[in-house]
Amino acid sequence: MILFFTEMWERFSYYGMRALLVLYLTQHFLFGPAEAQGIYAAYAALVYLMPVVGGLLADKYLGSRKAVIIGAVLLVAGHFTMAFEGTGAREYLTVGGTEYRLEVEGRDQNRQIFAVNGDQRVQVAITPEGVSTVGAEPSAANAADAGAVAVTEATTGAAPAGALDPATAAAPAAAAAAGFPASVGPGEYTLRTERDMGGEPILFLALSLIIVGVGFLKANISTVVGHLYEENDPRRDGGFTIFYVGINLGSFLATAACSYLGIQYGWAYGFGLAGIGMALGLITFILGQSWLEGRGAPPRPEVLKRRSVLGLPFEIIFWIGGLVAVLPVWLLMQRHSLIETALPWLAGVIFISVIGYTLIKLRGSERSRMLVALVLIFFSVLFWALFEQAGSSLTLFADQSTEMPSWFNAAMTQMFNPGIIVIGGPIVAALWVWLGKRNREPSTPVKFSFGLVFVGAGFLLLAWAAANAANVDFRVPLLFLFFTYFLHTIGELCLSPVGLSMITKLSVDRVVGLMMGVWFLSSSVAHIAAGLIAQATATGTVAGVVTNPQLALETYGSIFGTIGWTGVGVGVLLLVLSPLLKKGMAGIH
Numbered sequence: 001m002i003l004f005f006t007e008m009w010e011r012f013s014y015y016g017m018r019a020l021l022v023l024y025l026t027q028h029f030l031f032g033p034a035e036a037q038g039i040y041a042a043y044a045a046l047v048y049l050m051p052v053v054g055g056l057l058a059d060k061y062l063g064s065r066k067a068v069i070i071g072a073v074l075l076v077a078g079h080f081t082m083a084f085e086g087t088g089a090r091e092y093l094t095v096g097g098t099e100y101r102l103e104v105e106g107r108d109q110n111r112q113i114f115a116v117n118g119d120q121r122v123q124v125a126i127t128p129e130g131v132s133t134v135g136a137e138p139s140a141a142n143a144a145d146a147g148a149v150a151v152t153e154a155t156t157g158a159a160p161a162g163a164l165d166p167a168t169a170a171a172p173a174a175a176a177a178a179g180f181p182a183s184v185g186p187g188e189y190t191l192r193t194e195r196d197m198g199g200e201p202i203l204f205l206a207l208s209l210i211i212v213g214v215g216f217l218k219a220n221i222s223t224v225v226g227h228l229y230e231e232n233d234p235r236r237d238g239g240f241t242i243f244y245v246g247i248n249l250g251s252f253l254a255t256a257a258c259s260y261l262g263i264q265y266g267w268a269y270g271f272g273l274a275g276i277g278m279a280l281g282l283i284t285f286i287l288g289q290s291w292l293e294g295r296g297a298p299p300r301p302e303v304l305k306r307r308s309v310l311g312l313p314f315e316i317i318f319w320i321g322g323l324v325a326v327l328p329v330w331l332l333m334q335r336h337s338l339i340e341t342a343l344p345w346l347a348g349v350i351f352i353s354v355i356g357y358t359l360i361k362l363r364g365s366e367r368s369r370m371l372v373a374l375v376l377i378f379f380s381v382l383f384w385a386l387f388e389q390a391g392s393s394l395t396l397f398a399d400q401s402t403e404m405p406s407w408f409n410a411a412m413t414q415m416f417n418p419g420i421i422v423i424g425g426p427i428v429a430a431l432w433v434w435l436g437k438r439n440r441e442p443s444t445p446v447k448f449s450f451g452l453v454f455v456g457a458g459f460l461l462l463a464w465a466a467a468n469a470a471n472v473d474f475r476v477p478l479l480f481l482f483f484t485y486f487l488h489t490i491g492e493l494c495l496s497p498v499g500l501s502m503i504t505k506l507s508v509d510r511v512v513g514l515m516m517g518v519w520f521l522s523s524s525v526a527h528i529a530a531g532l533i534a535q536a537t538a539t540g541t542v543a544g545v546v547t548n549p550q551l552a553l554e555t556y557g558s559i560f561g562t563i564g565w566t567g568v569g570v571g572v573l574l575l576v577l578s579p580l581l582k583k584g585m586a587g588i589h
Contacts, residue, residue, distance in 0.1 A: 002288030003225050004246040009281030010072070010217060011250035013079050015418070016258030016274035017210070019411040022395050024267050026544045027107055029200060030089035030193055033538035037392040041531020042336035043207050044388065045343060046329060049524040050215025052517045055223075057216075061303065062318055064220040064227070064296030065289070070322050071216030072282040078209030079275035083268040086199020091543045093124075094190045095131065098179060102543045107263045108409045109399065113543050115180055122180045126542045128551075132183040191542060201334075208329040212322055219520075224296035241429065244497075248425070250277075251418035259411035340528050347525045351378075354518060357511070366508050368584040372445075373506040373515060375581060377522045379448055379574055383495055384526035385533060386455045386567050387488055390414060393534035393556070394481070400546045401466070401553045403475040413478075416485035421493065428493040444502050444585070445578035447494045449571045454491030456567020458484040459560040466557030474549040506585065533563060 021043075025036035058067035091102045093115055100115035102124075112134075115124045123134040225243050229236040254277065262270020298304055304315040312320075332339055351374070358370040391414070399410035435441040442450070465480040500519065507515040537559045539552045546552050 002284060002291050003221060003228075004243060006068070006072075006281045006285040006288075007221055007243060008246040008250035009277045009284065010075065010221070011247045012254040013075060013274040013278035013281070014210075014214070014254075015251040015414070016254030016277060017079060017082060017271060018391050019255045019259045019395075019414045020262045020267065020270050022392050023107070023399060023411055024262075026396070026541065027104070027111075028085065028088045028267055028544075029196060029203065030091055030544055033396055033541060034535040037396075037534035037538065038336050038340065038531055039333070040392050041527050041534065042333060042339040043211065044391065044527040044530075045339060045524040046211045046332070047214050047218075048520055048527060049343075050211055051219040052520050054215040054217070055219040055516075057318065058220045058223070059299070061298065061300075062315075063298035063301075064223040065292065066298060066304075066315070066318075067216045067220040068224070068285060068296075069282070070319060071213045071218075071220070072278065072285060074209050074213030074322055074326075075217065075278045076275060076282055078206050078213055079271060079278050081202060081206035081209060082271035083275060084199075084202050084206075085266075085268050086196045086202060088199065089196050090194045092192050092194065093126075093131065094192070095181065095184050095188065100180070104543045104545065107267075109404055111545050113545055117179065120179070124180075126545070126547050128186065128548050130183060130185045131189055133180065201330075204330050204333040205326070207333055208326045211329050211333075212325050215325075216322060220296070224292065227295035228292075241426075244425070245422060248418040248421040252415050252422060255412060255415035255418070259409060259414070263409040263411060340531065343528055344525055347521050350518060350521060354511075354514070362508065369506040370508060370511075370515075372581050372584040373503060374518075375577075376445065376448055376502060377519060379452065379570065380495065380499060380519075381522050381526045381529065382567065382570055383448070383451050383455055383491070384523055385529035386459065386563055387492060388527055388530040389534060390417060390485075390488070392530065393537045393559075394484075396534075396537070397462070397556050398481060400549065401470075401475055401556055402481050403471060403473075403477055405478070408478070413481055413485070416482055417489050417492070420486055420489040424489065425493060428490070429497075443578060443582045444498050445574060445581040447498055449575035449578060451491040451495030452567050452571030452574060454487045454494065454571075456564045456569075456571060458487035458491070459564030459567065461487065461564075463557045463561035463564055466553050466560065470553055474553040476553075533559065 022036050022040050025031045025039060026033060031039065054067055054071065058064050062070070093100045093102055098117060100117045103114045103116050103121075105112045105114065113124055113126065115122045125132050125134045222243070225239060226236070229239060254274065258270040258273050260270075261273055304313065306314050310317070355371075355374060358367055358374065362370060395410055395414065398404070398413040402410070402413075404410070432441050462476070462480060462484050465476040469476050469480060500516075503515050503519050504512060537556050539555050540547045
């Protein structure tokens, strides 16, 4: 129970923040979609890489429980730091030698852009055809004139096409009164962005605290769950299933609550709620220590009590080290292109080295099992690269190209996945058990192939919807996005639960730790690949608002179609290869 609620609140904080992150980057700090998705990819890649280091420190020195507490404290600090918004970036529009500050009202799909100059405020639309006025809020001095124009136009029927009310009809006169022309051609204006030089470093500090905190916590809390049971305890799988439900329950609740508060009332409210969730998780874990009955304790407690070179207990050095580790991560996050460049090369060198070790040092069934594990890790990279579009391109697709009901928003679409898992997870698990009793349960390679086919099919559904089901505003019905997440989640349930189990079963005992590291590294590389795919879907925005909805929808449709067919094609290839891979597993299912 203690571990269930600790992990539930930790995942509440993580997924609550993730649901808002890309929207926050594009709307508040005015990063372009490609830049925002690059930052998100680097962040997610490090989140999956750091647990390798945290796990090693826990195994050798800290023990899982102390590592979880260090990680939880850093996470609380990181999530509450995210609630500090700063001033946000500002965008300026120059027309006819006059510069206007662009202000955006709202954070959902109905965002409105206003050009502001002194006390004059004019609503504008920025499209590929240029800049045009949509409505206006004239100053008191000009209110009477603007009202007169509205009445005259309404009486004579001379209102602009599409005008729905006097305020909109008054736009040209009010805009003229503000010195803003009714329309401006594409080459007759310029834009510049003024970055928030105080807020951005704090943003990256918050992300860095979360990355290091997850590094200490993510792998180690699962280890404590494992320590609750003896090696052959039949309750072990049931315990992990309950724990897995906690993860997805936290994710579901977070994406609903944090998304609603963040979009409806302000980013700080959404991120602040995520911080409160993590604080509750930390309190739960600390108060429940006695219930764990010593599980996850340090392997050599006496070492942690010794005095270090600095005269401090050795345990304190790890607290200081955790804080010091934030600095290089903070620097890397501000230069995320370095992560995108270096990490795939590092992963490639390690992967080739492990293949070399397998071919040279191992023989017989040990070699064949290791090669199968490496092949499945390779295929898993493509699966996660497609699946992890959820936090980036699919969120922006929801914002830019999906028709939303008034009570829903783009960030809340990320609740589909955990919600389906909570309901469908037990059903899929029961299906495998039912098939297993009849000796018809698919092998691990076949389950991996199913995962790839399902995730590819999800994107093909969206590509079809983009081409055939969009409305006049170039938005597709929300139902298509829901069914995409449904297919993706079925794919996840085929592949994800057997992934870590596959590594432990197929790896040679003397290198199982290394192979776990390779598995986490492959997940990290998958997020970099996911970022590159997401960046390919990006189109132009001004003040966080897409300027060409038609082009945006066409771009999403094209990229989703390409990666969809890739996923299905590679999945079919893996299905064809599965008998050979199953043979190489040497009797391990």
